[in-house]
Amino acid sequence: MTTAPNGRPLSAHGILAEIGDPAMQACAEAEQRQRDRAIFDSVGAFTSTTDIYPFRKFSTEWLDLVGLPEGELLQEPTLPVLKGERIRWRDYGRELYLTKRLVHTMPNLRLANGETATYRMVMIPMLNETGAVESWTNFVGPIHLKIRPTGRLLKGLEQRIEAGHIRAARALLDWSMADLSGASGVSLSTVRRLEGCITSVSVANRNQAIGALRSAGIVFSLTDETTIAVSRGSQIAG
Structure with a gap:
């Protein structure tokens, strides 16, 4: 998904397939492999x-x-x-x-x-x-x-996010804990635990909260070392 600096969705792209149909799923996977190979051959x-x-x-x-x-x-x-x-x-x-x-x-x-x-x-x-x-x-x-991580690379990167990244993302959005709770469907008490000790919260709830932040325009990216940066538009927090 592509968003404007204010977080408003502008466009989205991807593959839509009925996963219950093995033939369609195999076709979608083959097309993805072709795209991946074209990227490798190019760059x-x-x-x-x-x-x-x-x-x-x-x-x-x-x-x-x-x-x-x-x-x-x-x-x-x-x-x-x-x-x-x-x-x-x-x-x-x-x-x-x-x-x-x-x-x-x-x-x-x-x-x-x-x-x-x-x-x-x-x-x-x-x-x-x-x-x-x-x-x-x-x-x-x-x-x-x-x-610019996507797919499994993005999912894996987001799994390394820590409590400080969540607090920084909220600050960039000017959200309260209650705002994050409402946007993600995660309880307020869980958000509090998320920002205190992120490993005390289930992976599913972490993904919900991170997904809500990303939908609002937050970008999690990797710096030249192993630090995850949090940004929205031109604002960046380490």
Whole structure:
């Protein structure tokens, strides 16, 4: 959805399909894969899902990007990274993976065409309704590309939002706790808990509140490190 600076919806886009019809669902998924591949072929960026860490499989786009056999990458996942940087990014990423935190690295890669380029790699743990990690969503793209998260990447990013982000978003909208409660359908007492200790609130209720803020024009985005920024129009809060 695209919104005006005041939060008023301007337009929306997406795929509408009857999920009860397997053929239509398969068609919609195939069309999405074609769009994703076209983006990769055009700018070298893609989003993928990893079920488990350490890796047991790599996406087709990653294999095409770095031009290495999957077997070699399973033995050493950082093989595409320039040799002098491998230990640094390997240790950094492993620590964040094992502690189930958002991973954001910017290594220099040796690509399949022989060129060297700096890439942004973001790996976000995806939580289920109980708050446990069910998978990881990964974004890989050239460093100069601006990330505007959508789909699973946006969902994963929003799951990392903390109480301070909710308070900042309310301030940008000039909303009271009661306003957020009314807009989201979440009780006022839950909003209070959300802004005190966000992990004390169910994932479903967090999503409701965050969805209401986003519908009102709030944008949650990722800075150059692992900080989530909150913005509305030209106003930004870290």
